[in-house]
Amino acid sequence: MTTSPGDASSGLAPGASAGRSRRATILDVAAAAGVSRQTVTRAMNAMPGIRPDTRERVQETARQLGYTPSRFAKGLVQGARTSVGLAIPDLTNPYYPAFASSVVELATQRGWHVVMDDYGHGGATGVESVQHLAPQVDAVIGYLGGAADEAQAILGRRPLVVLDQPAGPASGGISFDYDHAAQTALRHLQAKGCRQLAYIDRAPAGADQRAPGPVRANRPTPGTDTAQSVPTVRGQAFVRSAAAFDMAMTVAVSPESAASARQVTRRLLEEHPGTDGIVVFNDLMAAGALKALADSGRAVPADCAVIGMDGIPLGQLLTPELTTLALDLREVGRAAVELLDGLLSGSLEAGGPGTDLLLRHHLVLRQSA
Amino acid sequence: MTTSPGDASSGLAPGASAGRSRRATILDVAAAAGVSRQTVTRAMNAMPGIRPDTRERVQETARQLGYTPSRFAKGLVQGARTSVGLAIPDLTNPYYPAFASSVVELATQRGWHVVMDDYGHGGATGVESVQHLAPQVDAVIGYLGGAADEAQAILGRRPLVVLDQPAGPASGGISFDYDHAAQTALRHLQAKGCRQLAYIDRAPAGADQRAPGPVRANRPTPGTDTAQSVPTVRGQAFVRSAAAFDMAMTVAVSPESAASARQVTRRLLEEHPGTDGIVVFNDLMAAGALKALADSGRAVPADCAVIGMDGIPLGQLLTPELTTLALDLREVGRAAVELLDGLLSGSLEAGGPGTDLLLRHHLVLRQSA
């Protein structure tokens, strides 16, 4: 004990500036300020029924003790402030932050907190993300990539809004009308005179990331099941549409990155030099495809048109500027939050009407097609 | 009431599937399963000392009642799982998600939760963001844009790590060596033969977003105070360096978006047609500058070189690919999390040595300069 009795600047209770001991509680503050718990509460929460000088004295004491009210004790007695989990596969893909930004904004407006998880770093799955989020949140919004049933099981009665898939066993779902998107894109390409199409799909999560997928010519013949070589529902919609439009379409598969898409597109162009129209899984990969076309000396859209998918701002910065099947991402975020809001407030019933939305892309014409 | 007495699949206590009443507590489960609180705890948390069949019966009961343990009660008795707030000005700028992604990854590895706030939507400030986060978190990491003192005051003893500014009154700070960055860039441009430089700075937050800032020729003459027309420390470093290298440099100011930067650059090029080297506040705005140069029919880098700042992946997708003063964003995130980790564990003392880091950009040479 080196504390001398005449110590200046600390006429407080013992242990006032104590180092690494225990967190200060409301009782410590009350004792140090010579008042009761309730008065401390009144001082800290700007409640009436306390004399201004008392309030200030208590606040000063709290400051000196480094007192911070326990959010757990507060939450326990007051009933939860709602906090929602946001499960995102990859913040590095500009699509997701654009969506997340909207969710965070609208959630904040409602006084919610957003606990974010960017899973997929260590190769985690959406379900693992929900598992990590679950103990901390009252609801989850997320791109889970399937497995909504397991996620809902983990959450119990707490609402779950899944994106890019129908609700299924989840509380709510927002999915996208890929058939409509595909038809819109192919109609446009057909009108432009494109005849030899290609679609670059995203490789499934489990696929080997090192070896870009095979380039397969899938001349769509009715009755042929192409599901195996076309990993995503998005891709399958394009295959269906190509058949309906009677257009030839090659499908290539690439991991979800611009660099991989560039490489895959290069191979595609070598094996199918006559390709005059390419649709790509998303805008990020489309950027890679544009690079590959430039590498091969082709002019876009004169030699080959390109259509991306997402509508992220990135597209406007590319050269040529990217024509894309755009989603209004702020709108998607708004839909998700409003759906969740309805679920939480009880004005919407899980699995009931209005919990399974279908959103449409619209074609934004820029230079590349 | 349409519930018939012979209803199957629900032999539980009354109110089992009750609609919107009260949240089920551990006591409800205990009563319904015919056991005690503690046994329910043991069943839910996979603790030993419970018979497998009991465990399963309890779990099933909990599932049916939709029981979810209160995170508040749990936290109160167990001591907090740490959750950190992440205050970000704008998730729409690709710089921030790249950083956030790294923070979320490393925080998750440590078992922390990340509460994200994307302030700046409604024109909120960093301090307001901290205010919103404070009741929910044990620490904050953030790009606050100054005002670290107020933020720290709100947080009390809880650690605060600020980015892009020295720690000051905050617990820890990570800042960037802009003088070094500026010297690196200008040295390169000088070697390339550039003689008429321009720097495009970001307009301060309070500035009118509609009217892009003035284009001012700041031929650096020693003794002239240019601080007023150069809003950021980043910009001031470039002005200083230009003076040191004895290079002419015009400073223009633009709101932080590619579209605005494009517009400002266009005006800059009209007023200063001889410009042969441009450095831009960040990569996003540099993308706009590249567009403006293309608009004016100039070749990059032949007619005019461009150097961005940040090192976000976007730069590689542009045409021409963007030379940039890159920050290793995963490294920045790692530094922030490790700093916070030290602060939280007590191995680092707030304001002590090692809490104020200075990171350096390195020049990534691509096509644009």
Place this chain on the structure above:
DNA sequence: GACACGTTCGTGAACGTTCACGTCAAGCAT
């Protein structure tokens, strides 16, 4: 048959805060 022992389960206490009261004194009218 007494004892020790392991397994399974239940009970008091505690976590830190707020809510709903209760108390006490001062001021004022009757």
Place this chain on the structure above:
DNA sequence: ATGCTTGACGTGAACGTTCACGAACGTGTC
């Protein structure tokens, strides 16, 4: 003096969970 109001402050109870015990019940051992 009495009663009533008002302002400032204190006290019991409750929120829902886990921790540290203790009780009850077999099961084996000597």
